[in-house]
Amino acid sequence: MKETNQNHSSTPLTYCTTHTSLRRLLALEGKTPPEHPNPLELATQLAPRFGFLPRPLFLEVNGDQIAIKYPAEPESAQARAAQLSRRAAKRAAQGDYEAASRLWRVALEKQPSLHESRRDLAHACIELNDDAQAESLLLDVVSWDPDDAWALGVLCVICFGKRDYERSERFITLALALEPGKAEWLSNLGMLYEETGRPEQAIGLLQQAIDIDPTLPCPHYALAQHFSKQGKFKDSAAAIERLFASAKPSSRFAQIFDS
Numbered sequence: 719m720k721e722t723n724q725n726h727s728s729t730p731l732t733y734c735t736t737h738t739s740l741r742r743l744l745a746l747e748g749k750t751p752p753e754h755p756n757p758l759e760l761a762t763q764l765a766p767r768f769g770f771l772p773r774p775l776f777l778e779v780n781g782d783q784i785a786i787k788y789p790a791e792p793e794s795a796q797a798r799a800a801q802l803s804r805r806a807a808k809r810a811a812q813g814d815y816e817a818a819s820r821l822w823r824v825a826l827e828k829q830p831s832l833h834e835s836r837r838d839l840a841h842a843c844i845e846l847n848d849d850a851q852a853e854s855l856l857l858d859v860v861s862w863d864p865d866d867a868w869a870l871g872v873l874c875v876i877c878f879g880k881r882d883y884e885r886s887e888r889f890i891t892l893a894l895a896l897e898p899g900k901a902e903w904l905s906n907l908g909m910l911y912e913e914t915g916r917p918e919q920a921i922g923l924l925q926q927a928i929d930i931d932p933t934l935p936c937p938h939y940a941l942a943q944h945f946s947k948q949g950k951f952k953d954s955a956a957a958i959e960r961l962f963a964s965a966k967p968s969s970r971f972a973q974i975f976d977s
Contacts, residue, residue, distance in 0.1 A: 732790045740782050742864035767861040791829045799829035815842040849876050867896040901931035909940050933966045
């Protein structure tokens with residue numbers, strides 16, 4: 719499926735092709751593939767998800783597989799983008815996320831298909847408390863790679879902060895399907911259950927997260943809050959004691975509590 723008109727330049731285009739799963743891509747919106755899909759209609763519907771890629775863009779749907787074909791950026795642009803990305807990573811390592819984000823944006827202008835820089839830019843936006851921009855970038859990240867568990871986990875936290883609990887639960891459930899034993903994701907889902915009136919399920923998940931990684935602060939804190947609401951102040955105090963005894967600091971977006 720051709721999404722835009724062919725480039726009329728006399729210079730022939732070299733194309734790259736990437737593949738993804740229709741089922742995984744639709745799951746990002748809580749949808750499942752239709753029973754008798756029209757491949758052309760599906761390609762037309764899915765094309766806007768890849769607005770970050772160079773044009774002209776072609777999509778072909780064959781069963782669960784989607785092939786995405788787009789023009790390769792010139793080698794000179796790729797080399798410049800790689801150089802800028804390395805500089806951005808150094809700035810980020812120094813804590814200068816403003817400078818890092820500017821460099822990653824220029825890198826993506828040079829090479830829009832540079833997925834890792836888009837992911838790194840999203841991380842920089844998180845550190846700069848620009849959740850709206852981070853969310854937009856992360857949605858592009860998971861369109862490119864629906865199995866990016868980190869991006870799904872951060873989208874859960876951003877949506878939780880907006881009280882968009884339906885999307886928050888969808889993203890964390892997808893992250894857990896990819897990494898079933900990850901304590902951070904279990905903790906996030908537990909806190910989401912607590913917030914949405916499912917305390918018994920919440921307690922089980924929070925305790926499971928603690929059993930896997932007792933150094934995580936958020937499940938201890940969430941348990942303390944839960945027991946306090948129930949008037950179980952001794953249990954709440956015990957949870958706080960365990961928090962200070964074993965927990966380590968976590969990054970801002972590791973879990974819901976940090977947002």
